[in-house]
Structure formats: C-alpha cells, structure tokens
Amino acid sequence: MRIDVLVLDGAFDTGLATLLDCFALAAGLAEGDAAEGEVPALTVRRVGVRDAVRTGHGLAVPLDARVGPDDAPPDVAIVPALGCVTPARLAAALCRDDVRAAADVIEAWHGAGCRVGAACTGTFVLALGGVLDGRRATTTWWLAPEFRKRFPAVELDTDQMVVADADCVTAGAALAHVDLGLWLLRQASPRLARLAARYLLIDDRPSQSAFAMADHMAHDDEVVTRFERWVRGHLHDFSMPEAARACGASARTLQRRVRKVLGRTPIAYVQDVRVEQALHLLRTTDDSLERVAEAVGYADPVTLRALLRRKTGRGIRAIRRGRA
Numbered sequence: 001m002r003i004d005v006l007v008l009d010g011a012f013d014t015g016l017a018t019l020l021d022c023f024a025l026a027a028g029l030a031e032g033d034a035a036e037g038e039v040p041a042l043t044v045r046r047v048g049v050r051d052a053v054r055t056g057h058g059l060a061v062p063l064d065a066r067v068g069p070d071d072a073p074p075d076v077a078i079v080p081a082l083g084c085v086t087p088a089r090l091a092a093a094l095c096r097d098d099v100r101a102a103a104d105v106i107e108a109w110h111g112a113g114c115r116v117g118a119a120c121t122g123t124f125v126l127a128l129g130g131v132l133d134g135r136r137a138t139t140t141w142w143l144a145p146e147f148r149k150r151f152p153a154v155e156l157d158t159d160q161m162v163v164a165d166a167d168c169v170t171a172g173a174a175l176a177h178v179d180l181g182l183w184l185l186r187q188a189s190p191r192l193a194r195l196a197a198r199y200l201l202i203d204d205r206p207s208q209s210a211f212a213m214a215d216h217m218a219h220d221d222e223v224v225t226r227f228e229r230w231v232r233g234h235l236h237d238f239s240m241p242e243a244a245r246a247c248g249a250s251a252r253t254l255q256r257r258v259r260k261v262l263g264r265t266p267i268a269y270v271q272d273v274r275v276e277q278a279l280h281l282l283r284t285t286d287d288s289l290e291r292v293a294e295a296v297g298y299a300d301p302v303t304l305r306a307l308l309r310r311k312t313g314r315g316i317r318a319i320r321r322g323r324a
Helices: 013-031 087-093 097-111 123-127 141-148 176-188 191-200 221-233 240-247 249-264 266-282 289-295 300-314 315-323
Strands: 003-008 043-048 074-079 115-119 162-165 168-171
Touching: 003 013, 003 097, 013 043, 013 074, 013 176, 013 191, 013 221, 074 097, 074 123, 074 176, 087 097, 087 123, 097 115, 097 123, 115 176, 115 221, 115 240, 123 141, 123 168, 162 176, 168 176, 176 191, 176 289, 221 240, 221 249, 221 266, 240 249, 240 266, 249 266, 266 289, 266 300, 266 315
Parallel strands: 003 043, 003 074, 074 115, 115 168
Antiparallel strands: 162 168
16 A cells, blocks of 8 residues: 655644654554555655745754646555644645645546545645535544634544545544544554554544534634624523623524534534533543533533543543543
C-alpha cells in the first residue's frame, strides 16, 4: 500500500509528524517479529505541489516528489492540517495558489480511484476539491460553522473522531491525525493497528465531542452568539420560547439559525453545554452525581450518567480518575 502525504506550506507540525511517526512505527513493527501474519508492504512518501515546503514553525520538509493532477495516484493520499487556528487565517490559506493546486491534485487522484483522507483543517482542502460533496465528513470542532458555511453540500458530523464515507476518510481536530493514521492501518491489518496503538499509548477515541467547548465554535452569527450566552445562564430553567425572546427572534428562526450555524438543534446544544459543565464539576469537585446533575439542570442523575457515557464513552469513576 502506497500512501502519499501531501504537505503544504504552513502545515501543522504536530499533525504532520504524528502521521509520519505512526506510519513509520507500523512499518517497523510489520518488519519485525511483533506483528504476526502477512501485512501488505507499506510505502509512505512526502509529496508536495511545490519543490520545497516549510511547516508552520518554519521547518523544511524533505519531499520525495513533486506531484500534479496528471501523476499516477497512490493507493491513499492524505492532506495534513494547515496551521490555521482562526477562520480569517484559514480563509487566507485556502486562497493560496498551492492550496488550490493541492485541491486539484486530490480531485484528480480521487477520480482515478485513490482513497483520500485529511484531518483537522486539512479537510477543508479535500472539500475545496469537491470530493466530499454529498458525503459525510468531520473536521476540527471549533471551525465546524465555517466549514458548513463554505461547503453546504457536505454532511458534517463533528461528534465523531473519524468519519469514513466510501473512499473518503476525515478526522477531527489536531491530534486526531493519529486516529486517522490508525484507521488507515486498520484497513490493511487490524492487528498491526492495535499493536501500533499500544506502542503509541493511544486508546480508542470514537468521539471528539467530549473535547469540544460549546462556546468556542468560531462563527459570526449574532443571534446564535446571544443564544449561547443566554443558555449558560439558564441551564436550570431552559425554555425555547424564553430563549427566542431573549435573542430577539422567533422560536422558528432561532431553531433554523442554530441548526445552520452549529449543526444541531437548540436542545442538543443545551445538552452539550450541560455535559461540558458536568465534566468540569466531576473533574474539579467531590460533589455527588446527584448534586452535579442538579447543578447542570437535570432532575434525574441517571439521565446525566447515560448522557456522559454516550458522549465520552466512559463511566463516572473513569471521568473522575482522569481529573487534571
């Protein structure tokens, strides 16, 4: 299996290194006695649309090849994240000639049967090439509103860490690069992927929703901003009609605006904030689950317990053990 990692200027250093280290480790394990059974040969190349590229921290990346749309595609092509934290910086990056050239390469290779993947802001490059239209995908959680605005034809699911739809696979924020790498390894050898995960000390992380902060998703919708602020002060007595009045909009308009910007219903957003607050209390206090549930607006602690299990994949004891 040949994997081409398509590196762009300003690449997110940790994401790029994580991908390359994950594949290098797997290749080494496959050659040794640790991995049993036959594993397809793994060849990884660093490629670019320019002769030379540098990471976001200015480190030169040695490239194995310069590529274009007419080159023979690899089995898999991956776009690591660009080191852009804000929508403004990302917008500027997406207008660059090299980024548009990379999107063209991805579009051509995908059309020729290549599986394509990306993590974090790299998913914007895939979407720019049109390969995600009509498909499910994920991206970095805080830029999800920007992604939805730019690429409405993509069905975005930012709750998931990795989303695979046919021959396109996308991963969530920052260190989800390792989840993307392990997912791709799993397609070749589940045993090798499990072994690499153990060496990397990475456990199964099916969701990025547990890491998301509900009020840090970048957008410029004033109605939604007012709604976000109002919710945090009314977790106990949330009411959709009251929320709409406080935001200066009808309930129907608020429903529509929140869903368009945040990709979820107002009730689902309230649930996200309650989970976020509950996790904070469980990690920083010794309050009982009953008191935590009451503090975030749930009369029944069983409801909160089930919700936390669904969102984080962990029970209350495990959450408390993981406190900072």
